[in-house]
Amino acid sequence: MAKPAAIIGQIILYGAFAAFIGYFSTAPTYRQIADDVALVKLSMSHLGGRECRKRTPEELAKLPPNMRAPLDCPRGRSDTKIVVELDGKPFYEVTMHPTGLSRDGVGTVYKRFELKAGTYKLGVKMNDNLVNPGFNFVREEQVTLKPAQVLVIDFNPDRGGLFFQQAKN
Amino acid sequence: MSLQAAAQSSFERSENLLDAVFGGADNPLRHLGALGLYFLWILVASGLYLYTVLDTSIDGVYSSIDWLSREQWYLGGILRSLHRYSSDAFVLVMMLHLVREWAYGRYRGFRLYSWVTGVPLVWLAYISGIGGYWITWDRLAQFSAIATTELLDWLPIFSEPAARNFLAPDSISDRFFTVLVFIHIGVPLMLILGLWAHVNRISRVDYLPSRRAMAAIMASLLALALVKPALSDAPANLALAPADLRLDWFILFLHPLTDITSPAAVWTLIFGTTLLLFALPFLPHPAAAPIAVVDAPNCNGCSRCHADCPYEAITMVPHPDKPGHQIAVVDADNCAACGICAGSCPSSTPFRSQDKLVTGIDMPQQPVDVLRRMLEEKVARLSGKTRLVVFGCDKGADVAALDAADTATLSLICTGMLPPSFVEYALRSGADGVVVTGCRDGGCDFRLGMEWTRERLSRNREPHLRDLVPLDRVQLVEASRSDAGKLATAISAFRTRLEKDMAATTRPPAYSRRKIHHG
Numbered sequence: 216m217a218k219p220a221a222i223i224g225q226i227i228l229y230g231a232f233a234a235f236i237g238y239f240s241t242a243p244t245y246r247q248i249a250d251d252v253a254l255v256k257l258s259m260s261h262l263g264g265r266e267c268r269k270r271t272p273e274e275l276a277k278l279p280p281n282m283r284a285p286l287d288c289p290r291g292r293s294d295t296k297i298v299v300e301l302d303g304k305p306f307y308e309v310t311m312h313p314t315g316l317s318r319d320g321v322g323t324v325y326k327r328f329e330l331k332a333g334t335y336k337l338g339v340k341m342n343d344n345l346v347n348p349g350f351n352f353v354r355e356e357q358v359t360l361k362p363a364q365v366l367v368i369d370f371n372p373d374r375g376g377l378f379f380q381q382a383k384n
Numbered sequence: 385m386s387l388q389a390a391a392q393s394s395f396e397r398s399e400n401l402l403d404a405v406f407g408g409a410d411n412p413l414r415h416l417g418a419l420g421l422y423f424l425w426i427l428v429a430s431g432l433y434l435y436t437v438l439d440t441s442i443d444g445v446y447s448s449i450d451w452l453s454r455e456q457w458y459l460g461g462i463l464r465s466l467h468r469y470s471s472d473a474f475v476l477v478m479m480l481h482l483v484r485e486w487a488y489g490r491y492r493g494f495r496l497y498s499w500v501t502g503v504p505l506v507w508l509a510y511i512s513g514i515g516g517y518w519i520t521w522d523r524l525a526q527f528s529a530i531a532t533t534e535l536l537d538w539l540p541i542f543s544e545p546a547a548r549n550f551l552a553p554d555s556i557s558d559r560f561f562t563v564l565v566f567i568h569i570g571v572p573l574m575l576i577l578g579l580w581a582h583v584n585r586i587s588r589v590d591y592l593p594s595r596r597a598m599a600a601i602m603a604s605l606l607a608l609a610l611v612k613p614a615l616s617d618a619p620a621n622l623a624l625a626p627a628d629l630r631l632d633w634f635i636l637f638l639h640p641l642t643d644i645t646s647p648a649a650v651w652t653l654i655f656g657t658t659l660l661l662f663a664l665p666f667l668p669h670p671a672a673a674p675i676a677v678v679d680a681p682n683c684n685g686c687s688r689c690h691a692d693c694p695y696e697a698i699t700m701v702p703h704p705d706k707p708g709h710q711i712a713v714v715d716a717d718n719c720a721a722c723g724i725c726a727g728s729c730p731s732s733t734p735f736r737s738q739d740k741l742v743t744g745i746d747m748p749q750q751p752v753d754v755l756r757r758m759l760e761e762k763v764a765r766l767s768g769k770t771r772l773v774v775f776g777c778d779k780g781a782d783v784a785a786l787d788a789a790d791t792a793t794l795s796l797i798c799t800g801m802l803p804p805s806f807v808e809y810a811l812r813s814g815a816d817g818v819v820v821t822g823c824r825d826g827g828c829d830f831r832l833g834m835e836w837t838r839e840r841l842s843r844n845r846e847p848h849l850r851d852l853v854p855l856d857r858v859q860l861v862e863a864s865r866s867d868a869g870k871l872a873t874a875i876s877a878f879r880t881r882l883e884k885d886m887a888a889t890t891r892p893p894a895y896s897r898r899k900i901h902h903g
Contacts, residue, residue, distance in 0.1 A: 224405035225600060232412075233469075233604040237612045240472045241630035245640055247527065254625045258551055260544045314543055325537060325545035363625045367551045380552050382623030 248329055253360035255328045255337075257299060257368045262321045263292035263313050264344030291318040293344045299368070300338035300355075301330075332362045339368055339377050352376045391487035396866055399827060408825020408862070410597045415826060416481035418590040421579070422598055423474035426605070428572070430467040433460065435569070438519070440561040446521045446619045453615050465609030471513055472634040473605070478509055482661075488829070492665040493672045494585075494695055494720045501582045503661045508575040513635035515568045519561065524629055524636075526550070526620035531639040538647035553622045585718055587696045588832065673797075674748040675719035678712050682731045683744035685710030688846055689725035692800075694831040698725060698745075712745055722830035723747040723801030727837075730847050733805040734759070737897070750797055759806065760897070762792035763813045770817065770879050770886070773810040775802050777822040779829040781863035781871040791875070798822070800833030804840045804849040807858055812895035817882045819875055821861040834862065852892045856885065 248254065267288040275283045292313040299307040311322030337358045340350035352370070354377035360366060367380040399413045406412065412419055437460060439448035452460030482502070485491060491499040514532055518525045533546035549555055583589045592598060617630060631640070642650045676689075680703070689712050690698045697718035703709040712725070725745045726732055732743040734756040741753040763773060768790030776783030776795040783793040792815070796802055799822030807818045820841065822834040839845035841860060849858070859878040863871040882889070 221405055221407075225410075228402075228405060229600050229604040230607075232473075233608040236469050236472050236476070236634075237608045239633045240469060240614075241612075241632065243631075243633075244628045245631040246628050247531075247639075247643060248625055250627075252625075256551060258545065258548050260548065320543060323544050323548075325534070325547050327534070363627055365552075365623055365625055369551070382553075382621075 248363070251332050251362050252329045253332050253362060253364045253366065255330055255360075255366045255368065257297070257307065257309075257324060257326045257328070257339075259295075259297070259311065259368075259370045260321045260323045261295055261311065261341075261343060261370050263295045263311070265289055265292050266344070266346055292320075292322075293346065295322050295341060295343040296345060296350075297324065298340045298350070300336075300340070302336050303338070330360055332360050332364070334359045337366075337368075337379065341370065341377060354378065388487060388489065391483065392489075393866075395484050395487050396864060400824070400864060400866060403824055406597075408827065410594050410600075411826055412477075412593070412597065413480075413484070414824075415590060415593050415597070416477045416484060417583075418593045419597075419601070420474055420477045420481060422592055422601065423470040423477065424572075424576070424579075425592075426466055426470040426602075427474060428576075430463040430470070431569075431572075433463050434467060435565070438565065440565055441558045442521075442556065442561065445519065445561045446616065449520050450616050453613055457613060461613050462606065462609045465612075465614040466605055467516075468614035468632075469605050469608055471516065472632065473601075475509060475513060475634045478506065482506065486664070489669075492669055494697070494718050496665045497585050497717075498582055499665055500662060501578065501584075503658060505575060505578045505582060507658070508571055508578060510635065510638075512568065512571045512575060514638075515564060515571065517632065517636065518564055519568060520616050521561070521620045522617040523620060523626035524617050524631070526622060527626045527629055528636055528639060531642060535638070535642055535647050535650060538651060550622055555622060585696055586831070587694055673721035675716050675721050676714045676723070676725050676745050677748055678714060678745050679742055680705060680711055682742050683711045683729075684731070685712075686730060686744075687712070688728040688730065689745050692724050692728040692832070692836055694722070694724060694833075695720050714745070720830055721747065721749075721797065722833065723750065723797040724830060724833055724836060726752055727801040727803050727840075728847065729803070732803040733847075734803075734809040734897075735805060735895070747797060747801070750801070752803070755794065755796075755806065756809070758794055759792075759810060760813065762794065763810060763815055766790060766792055766814065770883050771815050772817050772819060772875065772879060772882075773815040774819040774821065774875065775799065775806070777833070780821060780823045780865060781867045782865075783821065783871070785868065786872060786875065798828070798830045798833040800828070800830065800836045802837060804847055807841065808850055808853045808892060809895070811853060811857055812892050814894070816886070816891075817857045817859065817878060819859045819861060819878060821863050821871055821874075824862045824864045824867070827864050854890050854892070856889050857882070857891065 265288055267286040270285055270287050294313070295311040297309050297311065298305060307326065307328070309324050309326070311324050313322050314320030335358055336355065338355040341352040342350045344351070356379055358366060358379060358381065364382060369380060370377050395413065399411060402411045402413055408414060437448060437452060439445060449464070452464050485499070514528060517528050530547055530550045533550065536542070537545045537547055638650060685700065685703055687700050687710065690700050695718045697715045697720065698712050699715065700710040701713050703711040726743060726747055729744045732752045734741060741756050743752050746752055759773070770790060772791045774783050774786055774791060774793045776793060777799040778795050778797055780799065783795050787793045799820060802820060807820065810818050820837060822837060823829060825834065828834045836845060838860060840847060841849050841858060843849055859874065861871055861874040
């Protein structure tokens with residue numbers, strides 16, 4: 216190829232290369248959720264309960280003085296059951312299993328749901344010691360979800376147990 | 385045609401096409417590794433500046449980067465754009481490099497080490513790239529951080545879901561960005577270390593593309609940076625799911641892929657592909673060609689083979705029989721069986737008087753003695769007005785099809801295997817001209833074969849063509865596998881020129897080995 220033609224060819228090809236890089240570095244745009252959808256994230260990390268037995272005075276007396284703990288607790292923890300209800304109907308149910316070989320670690324859950332924006336009666340029930348029936352933590356609220364808004368369902372004993380976190384806008 | 389053969393053919397056609405525009409030395413497809421390194425150096429240089437102005441506090445990280453693009457667009461903004469676009473270009477040429485090497489079957493035998501050390505670099509490149517996007521802490525960073533941690537959480541590696549770190553605006557702290565920057569510097573450093581290992585068994589590494597190519601690429605990236613500067617999206621807000629995302633499809637394509645499939649499918653794809661790439665060299669394949677063999681009595685320790693070997697397969701050690709001398713030793717793992725060492729050996733000259741020509745280092749599958757005998761036989765059979773000898777390359781254009789009464793052809797493992805003395809020998813044995821052909825510039829299957837041949841024939845490299853050989857009787861033709869027509873045309877033109885200028889050109893004195901009295 217003659218030199219001027221080669222130079223023009225190179226300009227075109229380097230330009231095409233730059234255009235290719237420039238285009239696909241930002242386009243086409245990607246939309247993870249639809250326009251009218253909000254996100255609900257159920258995310259918890261919780262140590263399940265356990266059944267402790269109170270040691271009798273005789274049992275305590277047999278133990279060395281430095282080991283006389285009044286309660287005898289097993290190492291393993293209970294599974295934790297969570298039920299999410301939407302407008303009074305079961306929406307999602309999960310059982311968190313304690314981690315670790317001895318089942319003595321926290322149980323965790325992270326789940327993302329997409330919901331149409333709108334107002335819902337959102338209820339969450341949790342039982343963290345399955346030897347007991349029913350649910351020892353319950354939270355129910357009327358929530359309004361705007362498009363793209365993120366609502367987090369979490370658990371924190373310092374915040375009163377189950378709580379919903381949502382932007383104030 | 386297998387998928388691999390189709391891919392190879394497609395690469396060959398594209399490379400030949402680009403040769404017409406760029407020439408072999410500047411053809412980007414023939415220098416993908418060097419291009420990748422060039423983009424990496426742009427990344428490192430621009431990244432150093434970005435690091436100096438980055439405020440790693442949670443409030444400052446977004447604004448400090450955004451300030452660069454908007455207030456200091458003429459320096460920081462351009463450097464940020466260069467950083468962004470060279471990272472995309474790096475990923476692009478890295479993947480092309482991987483596919484090209486696979487297409488050409490360059491992943492087994494002596495190339496196993498380079499292949500295996502190259503696979504983890506793909507992981508490191510993507511870890512660096514994805515982590516880099518988080519640092520801007522805009523909506524895209526937020527999306528990528530959540531999508532990546534959700535993907536990671538599918539693996540049983542964290543005691544608590546990593547995605548919990550991005551639940552709400554108060555979930556992250558200043559420390560997060562400090563760690564992120566540390567990772568974004570540390571992983572690329574590992575990548576550079578990995579690259580050093582990747583090219584460790586290759587001599588004369590193509591570290592950078594040609595100056596012309598570098599200048600043109602830099603100009604393209606600068607133009608892109610000015611026309612379309614890299615800008616941040618709106619600041620991250622974990623209380624809101626990001627809407628329309630200006631996604632970088634070169635680096636962040638895994639996120640949409642996870643959305644339309646599942647984390648399990650994506651991890652299966654990632655680990656499956658990685659395992660396949662590692663396993664590829666160990667899958668059944670044709671037996672490797674015999675490696676070069678050193679003949680101790682004929683090795684004078686000149687170390688030319690050591691200097692010319694493209695794969696650092698030859699080391700020089702003290703000669704066992706000649707005190708004070710050295711001898712070449714071939715590393716079987718590194719030897720490509722290309723024969724370039726035989727072409728570089730001064731003992732490979734056909735003018736030696738022995739009936740059986742034994743050289744210092746030779747290829748068992750095509751010894752120089754056989755080459756000399758074939759040349760003598762073929763030249764003796766030549767007839768016609770202008771008798772030509774064509775030395776070709778098994779990997780380049782097929783020369784056997786050109787065999788004719790007035791054309792003798794000899795195909796070598798690689799053109800670099802041809803000792804220049806064979807060209808002189810052919811001319812002095814009766815040939816009117818010699819054509820030496822091999823792969824196009826930058827396309828040599830053994831990297832340096834054509835480069836060494838060109839330098840030897842132009843008397844710039846030892847062993848060189850002797851002065852008594854008129855250069856107008858020697859024609860070098862670059863012709864890849866698909867260039868049979870081009871080669872035939874070049875030979876025809878050479879023959880015409882020789883016929884026209886025959887009277888005017890000198891020829892070296894005739895020589896016949898049979899006249900030598902053997903001892």
